Amino acid sequence: MAGECLLLYNALTRAGLPDAAGYRKRRGTGSSTLTTGDEMSDFPPELREAARFHTHLGPYLVVGLRMGRVVTRELGSEPFSYRIRAHTGRVPPYSCSVDGMQLATPCTTGNGCIEVTDDRRMALEAVSDEAVLTVTLRREVYDSIENDCSEDDQDRFALWIWEMPDDELFTVSLEDVKR
Numbered sequence: 001m002a003g004e005c006l007l008l009y010n011a012l013t014r015a016g017l018p019d020a021a022g023y024r025k026r027r028g029t030g031s032s033t034l035t036t037g038d039e040m041s042d043f044p045p046e047l048r049e050a051a052r053f054h055t056h057l058g059p060y061l062v063v064g065l066r067m068g069r070v071v072t073r074e075l076g077s078e079p080f081s082y083r084i085r086a087h088t089g090r091v092p093p094y095s096c097s098v099d100g101m102q103l104a105t106p107c108t109t110g111n112g113c114i115e116v117t118d119d120r121r122m123a124l125e126a127v128s129d130e131a132v133l134t135v136t137l138r139r140e141v142y143d144s145i146e147n148d149c150s151e152d153d154q155d156r157f158a159l160w161i162w163e164m165p166d167d168e169l170f171t172v173s174l175e176d177v178k179r
Helices: 002-014 020-027 045-054 059-075 096-104 139-148 151-163
Strands: 082-088 114-116 120-128 131-137 170-176
Touching: 045 059, 045 096, 045 151, 059 082, 059 096, 059 120, 059 131, 059 139, 059 151, 059 170, 082 096, 096 114, 131 139, 139 151
Parallel strands: 082 114
Antiparallel strands: 082 120, 120 131, 131 170
C-alpha cells in the first residue's frame, strides 16, 4: 500500500496536482495528516470551512462538496427548490460526502431536502419540478481513493479531488421532466 501511494503521489506531482506536503513544508509542520486550524491556512477557503464543519478533511467530504457544486450550478441555490437523494450509504467514510453536499447546496438532512440511501453507488440525484440531475463519481476515482489513499494521505487526496475537472471526476446527466 505504501508503495502504491508513493507511485500515485509521484504521478500526481508530475501532473502538477496539489501537493499537501508542500503546503505543510511551507507552514513548517511535519504532520502527515491535516485536520483544521492554522495548518490549513494555505488551503482553499471552501476546504477549510468544510474541514471545520466536518472536523477533518478527507476525500469523500470533498467529493460531496464537488457534487453539490454541480447541483447548484445546474439547479440553482434556492432553498426547497429541489431535493437530493444521496446514494452514499450511511457509514463513514462514504457518508462523509453528505456533509459536503449540505455545505454546497441549500439541502440538508435537517430541512428534509436530503435523503440518504443505504446503497453505496457514490452518486446523487437532485430532483426539481423541472429536472432530474444525476451526478456519479467515476469508478476510476473511487478505485483510486479506495486503493491508494491512506489515513496519512487524506488531505492530499482531498486537494487532488478539489482541483480535478468535473468531467474527470463525475458522470453527469440532466433530464428534463414535465410534472
